[in-house]
Amino acid sequence: xxxxxxxxxxxxxxxxxxxxxxxxxxxxxxxxxxxxxxxxxxxxxxxxxxxxxxxxxxxxxxxxxxxxxxxxxxxxxxxxxxxxxxxxxxxxxxxxxxxxxxxxxxxxxxxxxxxxxxxxxxxxxxxxxxxxxxxxxxxxxxxxxxxxxxxxxxxxxxxxxxxxxxxxxxxxxxxxxxxxxxxxxxxxxxxxxxxxxxxxxxxxxxxxxxxxxxxxxxxxxxxxxxxxxxxxxxxxxxxxxxxxxxxxxxxxxxxxxxxxxxxxxxxxxxxxxxxxxxxxxxxxxxxxxxxxxxxxxxxxxxxxxxxxxxxxxxxxxxxxxxxxxxxxxxxxxxxxxxxxxxxxxxxxxxxxxxxxxxxxxxxxxxxxxxxxxxxxxxxxxxxxxxxxxxxxxxxxxxxxxxxxxxxxxxxxxxxxxxxxxxxxxxxxxxxxxxxxxxxxxxxxxxxxxxxxxxxxxxxxxxxxxx
Amino acid sequence: xxxxxxxxxxxxxxxxxxxxxxxxxxxxxxxxxxxxxxxxxxxxxxxxxxxxxxxxxxxxxxxxxxxxxxxxxxxxxxxxxxxxxxxxxxxxxxxxxxxxxxxxxxxxxxxxxxxxxxxxxxxxxxxxxxxxxxxxxxxxxxxxxxxxxxxxxxxxxxxxxxxxxxxxxxxxxxxxxxxxxxxxxxxxxxxxxxxxxxxxxxxxxxxxxxxxxxxxxxxxxxxxxxxxxxxxxxxxxxxxxxxxxxxxxxxxxxxxxxxxxxxxxxxxxxxxxxxxxxxxxxxxxxxxxxxxxxxxxxxxxxxxxxxxxxxxxxxxxxxxxxxxxxxxxxxxxxxxxxxx
Ligand code: SF4
Ligand SMILES: [Zn+2]
Ligand SMILES: [Zn+2]
Ligand SMILES: [Zn+2]
Numbered sequence: 001x002x003x004x005x006x007x008x009x010x011x012x013x014x015x016x017x018x019x020x021x022x023x024x025x026x027x028x029x030x031x032x033x034x035x036x037x038x039x040x041x042x043x044x045x046x047x048x049x050x051x052x053x054x055x056x057x058x059x060x061x062x063x064x065x066x067x068x069x070x071x072x073x074x075x076x077x078x079x080x081x082x083x084x085x086x087x088x089x090x091x092x093x094x095x096x097x098x099x100x101x102x103x104x105x106x107x108x109x110x111x112x113x114x115x116x117x118x119x120x121x122x123x124x125x126x127x128x129x130x131x132x133x134x135x136x137x138x139x140x141x142x143x144x145x146x147x148x149x150x151x152x153x154x155x156x157x158x159x160x161x162x163x164x165x166x167x168x169x170x171x172x173x174x175x176x177x178x179x180x181x182x183x184x185x186x187x188x189x190x191x192x193x194x195x196x197x198x199x200x201x202x203x204x205x206x207x208x209x210x211x212x213x214x215x216x217x218x219x220x221x222x223x224x225x226x227x228x229x230x231x232x233x234x235x236x237x238x239x240x241x242x243x244x245x246x247x248x249x250x251x252x253x254x255x256x257x258x259x260x261x262x263x264x265x266x267x268x269x270x271x272x273x274x275x276x277x278x279x280x281x282x283x284x285x286x287x288x289x290x291x292x293x294x295x296x297x298x299x300x301x302x303x304x305x306x307x308x309x310x311x312x313x314x315x316x317x318x319x320x321x322x323x324x325x326x327x328x329x330x331x332x333x334x335x336x337x338x339x340x341x342x343x344x345x346x347x348x349x350x351x352x353x354x355x356x357x358x359x360x361x362x363x364x365x366x367x368x369x370x371x372x373x374x375x376x377x378x379x380x381x382x383x384x385x386x387x388x389x390x391x392x393x394x395x396x397x398x399x400x401x402x403x404x405x406x407x408x409x410x411x412x413x414x415x416x417x418x419x420x421x422x423x424x425x426x427x428x429x430x431x432x433x434x435x436x437x438x439x440x441x442x443x444x445x446x447x448x449x450x451x452x453x454x455x456x457x458x459x460x461x462x463x464x465x466x
Numbered sequence: 467x468x469x470x471x472x473x474x475x476x477x478x479x480x481x482x483x484x485x486x487x488x489x490x491x492x493x494x495x496x497x498x499x500x501x502x503x504x505x506x507x508x509x510x511x512x513x514x515x516x517x518x519x520x521x522x523x524x525x526x527x528x529x530x531x532x533x534x535x536x537x538x539x540x541x542x543x544x545x546x547x548x549x550x551x552x553x554x555x556x557x558x559x560x561x562x563x564x565x566x567x568x569x570x571x572x573x574x575x576x577x578x579x580x581x582x583x584x585x586x587x588x589x590x591x592x593x594x595x596x597x598x599x600x601x602x603x604x605x606x607x608x609x610x611x612x613x614x615x616x617x618x619x620x621x622x623x624x625x626x627x628x629x630x631x632x633x634x635x636x637x638x639x640x641x642x643x644x645x646x647x648x649x650x651x652x653x654x655x656x657x658x659x660x661x662x663x664x665x666x667x668x669x670x671x672x673x674x675x676x677x678x679x680x681x682x683x684x685x686x687x688x689x690x691x692x693x694x695x696x697x698x699x700x701x702x703x704x705x706x707x708x709x710x711x712x713x714x715x716x717x718x719x720x721x722x723x724x725x726x727x728x729x730x731x732x733x734x735x736x737x738x739x740x741x742x743x744x745x746x747x748x749x750x751x752x753x754x755x756x757x758x759x760x761x762x763x764x765x766x767x768x769x770x771x772x773x774x775x776x777x778x779x780x781x782x783x784x785x786x787x788x789x790x791x792x793x794x795x796x797x798x799x800x801x802x803x804x805x806x
């Protein structure tokens with residue numbers, strides 16, 4: 001049958017809108033000045049009205065979440081790009097506003113720059129030049145800047161990290177070659193990009209904690225985030241969408257905030273233009289590769305193309321994702337071992353995989369096609385139930401405990417199943433592509449042993465726990 | 467070069483499994499594919515012994531393989547089900563008429579009773595007529611909405627307990643993306659369930675929820691199952707084309723992507739306090755609807771008035787109100803008559 005039915009039909013927002021003829025259009029807001037900006041294909045603005053609109057949007061994004069308190073110490077992650085550059089300009093404006101202005105921001109910010117040059121194969125000179133640009137930018141804006149290189153994300157703790165302030169030298173370290181080896185061993189660009197994101201998150205958390213900052217502003221635009229949303233879905237990170245795309249992400253203990261999340265790239269470009277923000281043109285892992293080089297690249301292209309035709313695309317994606325709940329996982333907050341339910345790599349709650357789920361189906365497929373019917377002796381030796389009810393009952397009794405009895409036939413291959421104790425689904429998918437997991441700065445094997453043992457202990461004393 | 471079957475049976479492999487990239491022999495592939503579908507059915511308690519199951523049959527690959535495999539598993543594992551084929555004739559020349567031939571062949575080969583219902587009989591319109599009215603842009607809106615209800619009506623007619631459709635993992639992944647993109651949070655959550663049942667309507671089961679389209683094709687190919695492979699002459703809308711292409715591109719990058727998307731979909735939880743449309747029944751036709759008047763009735767009203775665009779545009783609410791009013795009037799009229 002044609003698979004189209006009422007469940008998956010397109011709606012009004014999926015109809016392409018024709019573009020407004022921009023020439024000589026008047027600002028829709030003041031209705032006086034000539035428009036200089038065209039948003040969503042149909043809304044013309046003059047420069048002043050656009051800036052008012054943008055500043056208001058920025059402040060309301062921060063304000064409505066009530067995430068900031070007076071005199072909060074905030075790290076502003078600066079990449080050298082347009083979006084984070086505009087973010088810093090808007091914050092500066094807020095800081096410098098007169099006391100009576102209700103748009104005034106009262107926070108204590110510093111910049112943070114992470115040099116990713118090592119894995120992007122940049123020369124030492126290029127890395128130094130980029131860092132100089134950032135230093136110059138910080139100086140012009142009278143802000144301190146902390147600088148650190150990505151390879152230190154592999155350090156076990158802060159004592160191994162070389163953190164520099166208001167100056168930067170690229171120096172050799174053991175971690176640099178380790179990082180190169182690690183990334184060289186990753187099979188897919190998709191996994192590399194995901195790993196990069198996790199490592200950056202880890203490093204920023206280490207630094208912010210050490211420097212006593214409880215909040216970090218990140219600068220990705222709405223367009224970026226919408227791409228990341230679909231990319232997260234494509235990599236099985238559904239439970240994490242609220243944290244990865246939402247305004248606030250507090251998985252690591254440090255709160256990451258995304259104040260640029262309501263600006264699409266086009267708005268960022270106008271903003272940067274009017275605010276005279278200059279930027280570095282930074283390469284990424286997939287820079288020189290085609291639009292289908294990785295899942296992240298693919299979904300970003302997808303969003304950009306769709307947005308150009310259907311201007312409601314990004315806002316609709318956000319509207320959907322803002323209704324999603326951050327996954328909290330099993331509530332073990334009262335337990336001795338509450339961290340046992342968190343992923344070692346991304347610190348999200350590890351999803352449960354009930355017997356009837358994609359995650360079980362995935363491992364079953366792998367086991368089944370690697371061990372074949374002969375590896376499934378138990379299937380035949382199990383008394384074949386004569387009717388569905390009976391089989392269902394057998395199944396029912398063990399559903400809470402997959403891996404036993406009637407469903408042990410469907411048991412999962414040793415490796416990936418075990419990782420389920422320490423990694424979330426998404427990180428498991430990524431780690432499947434990493435050939436040198438021992439280089440990832442998490443105690444995979446040891447934690448695995450510890451957690452499995454604790455799990456067994458818990459099971460054996462469960463009946464005595466209140 | 468000869469490759470050994472990765473399941474270790476000692477045979478030579480003849481195919482690379484699209485889902486896992488493992489090389490398998492024919493026997494082991496059949497076994498793997500069937501075992502997985504069986505597991506989906508068992509672990510979700512999809513069916514109960516003694517039930518009558520309507521298989522939505524279109525003559526295409528998914529439903530052909532579904533009919534074959536349900537019959538096979540039903541016998542092998544003693545599900546105790548009564549299977550019937552239910553086919554909907556949309557009235558699309560050059561597509562449905564040919565595929566119906568293929569359904570009829572299935573009926574004979576698998577020895578399952580077949581019932582065919584047509585849009586013409588149910589709604590008074592064939593898809594060909596509808597396309598003449600609405601053009602090539604919104605054809606799938608009419609077709610998709612009518613299909614859902616037509617299956618329901620047919621299954622009730624046949625005294626079935628559950629409807630099984632051939633929706634595969636690719637379809638589910640596409641639907642998740644579509645619902646994210648169109649902002650339909652309620653359907654987003656519903657579309658990943660293995661079996662959807664809402665008050666007042668028959669449960670719908672998707673035994674192929676975790677089965678890859680490519681594997682269904684491989685299975686049909688090696689089993690020499692006869693199916694109809696032509697695409698509908700009225701191509702789906704452009705937007706769906708994008709979503710479909712995205713799923714295919716993702717799969718090409720990483721073969722597990724499709725199942726990863728479904729996992730992501732299954733894990734989406736709606737925030738407390740977000741209002742979801744309540745499911746009720748349409749006051750005109752009595753089938754499930756989240757509005758007073760269901761979408762099918764609104765669309766039909768638009769067609770019958772010669773104003774189909776009204777029914778799909780923003781004014782569809784107005785149309786629904788008119789319909790509801792008219793119903794209320796006839797109702798009060800009849801209650802007035804009752805008094806005399
Ligand atoms: S493609 Fe559209 S018109 Fe053709 S059968 Fe499917 S829903 Fe109907
Ligand atoms: Zn203006
Ligand atoms: Zn994780
Ligand atoms: Zn084999």
